[in-house]
Amino acid sequence: MNCVCGHAQENLDRYFSPLYSILNSYSKAESSLIPILQDAQEHYGYLPQEVLREIAGHLGLSLGKVYGVVTFYSQFHLQPRGRNVIRVCTGTACHVRGGAEVLKAIEKQLGIKAGGTTDDLEFTLETVACIGACGLAPVIMVNDDTHGRLTPEKVGLVLDAYRSKSKAGANTAAPVSRH
């Protein structure tokens, strides 16, 4: 179905224009695929199907091939990601010091399960096997920041610091969204 706004092509061009700059900054070779995917994901936040189609077309690869590469690497995402990515450590040290309780508290506050993203795209929640900061257990990472010696009670304060301005200070106990 075509959009009725009358600016479909214009909007499409605007949407893809950063992608075209990315494509033009690499040689048109199969070996450019992964760096192009990384840059495209950096810009769009994830890898939408339309973007992958453009990349495949540009490199002369099939969409199936590109999809195979994207699904192989855990660094690539086909679904929109939250502006903040929370990684909860579930390694041995964190586990014995209550990591599971911390995870449960975050899940409850955000109203999502590990692997999910809040509807307002504020947070994506993931678990990792070990982030190598066992001395701080239980530990989580939000984006590139490390937060150690957490308790379920402290979780709300940490999350608040990352909420976008309009929502900062909201009741930390209230879930932002549910699934």
Add this chain to the structure above:
Amino acid sequence: MNKITLTIDDQVVQVENGATVLEAARRAGIDIPTLCYHPDLSLAGSCRVCMVEDLETSRLLASCVTPAADGMRISTRSAAARRARKLNIELLLANHPNDCLGCDRSGSCELQRLAADLGVDRRSVDRFAGQKRKRPPVEQGFSLKRDPNKCILCGRCVRACGEIQGVMALDFAGRGFDAIVTTAFDLPYSEVNCAECGQCAAVCPVGAITEISEISRVWEALDDPDMFVVVQTAPSVQVSIGEEFGLEPGTVVTGKLIAALKRLGFDRVFSTEFSADLTIIEEGHEFISKITESKKLPHITSCCPGWVKYAECNYPDLLEHVSTAKSPQQMFSTIVKTFYAAKSGIDPEKIFTVSVMPCTAKKLEKARPEHRDSGFQDTDAVLTTRELARMIKEAGLDFINLEDGDYDQIMGETTGAAAIFGTTGGVTEAALRTVKEVLTGESLDRLNLGLVGIREAQVEIAGRVYNIAVASGLANAAKLLDDVREGKSKYDWIEIMACPHGCVGGGGQPFSRFSDAKDRRARGLTEIDQNRQIRKSHHNPDVISLYEEFLGEPLGEKSHELLHTSYQARNVR
């Protein structure tokens, strides 16, 4: 020549440098079981079924990817090698449904055969009981279905799709335990660049990729006393179906095929060769009009539906070069539901048209919405060669001992030109026989185009030399088409068949244990051509009277309405 000498199972074997241990062993008459290995594809070494022991180092090696080295001492039968092979089969079966009963490949499954050969039993598999892959089977569209749970991830389909066809519609997605073979975003074949040629099914060792069966629909029509069921058989089926009953590839069993179809209850049995002649006449005249009116060349053939879909996906800018003549399957069904119905006084609504094809893409072709020129869906059902063999077995017919039957009239006459449609280069040779004779009255010499890859020829017609190219396998076709796209092509006529060797190597043909099966089937068709009394399409008396009584002239109004079609650019990759 650089030679290497090694010892395999106490036999001294000499091979050229670069040969693998597997090749060396097979040359010495020693068979090592394989699964992911396929002679037409690159090496993968992923299944580890071909393990052998290096007696110098006691190491286990995957023989298909190990280069033979001078002085090697290999055992294919040592306890360690046998244990490793069996263990690897057991591990594959531990993540396999193991419900052979009802699997389309039961009896032709390579995994099933290996399990039996290696003495794998239920207990030895059950000791690895654990999580199994549980994905829903994928059965969308008309041609092919996938059961990811049966897949052993050998990658033969992925390699065939990428290497032979250059399509890459199938690839591995995900990793580790979650890895499966699928299309991009698990999209249906209709929404990706898949040609639906079925080469993936042809190389699949298990039942993970198979054709969507139409057997039960055909039985229903045959069982319905109100239905007049008409069947057509493609040229390449008569040289391959015998393999399903133990005959050698290329054995010509036309008479038995006809007899079997009559026993199954088909009301009329015809050959697609009749409409292949019709295709030649229409397409030949189309080419004549292009060369006499200096229209855009090259002319590209259109009888292969896998190629047509590939063109629509990958070369939409070249569709104007593609002949508008329908494929023989579609011409046949249209004529049955119009001319034949009227002449025989049968209500076309009560006619059920079945075609027996070496092909899975024909299943898609019949369902294309434009193929309703008779006022009904022109072709109702398409059976692959394999499916028809299954019906013959189900009916308990003693195929080999059937007394030969004859095609029915009035669409039963066939020519040598039509028979060779079933092999790469055949359409070209058949068409040029007609083109040259129509334009000059002179006969065409044999072209002897060969069967593999891209071949070319020059043909002189009325003082002008025409450059001809023939390609089978879509990766080969792409080389020719890229030149056309860039304006560098010297060719006036290009024939493209999606499958290697043409229809004799089609995705719906019997699974063969002979590596040269496709060559032998092609030779069978050449033999038919040479033995036919009429060898040129425009001399087919039934086709001549079809034009006199019904169609008028080639490319005429009626022909245009019933025998030509159109294509659509598909914006998929």
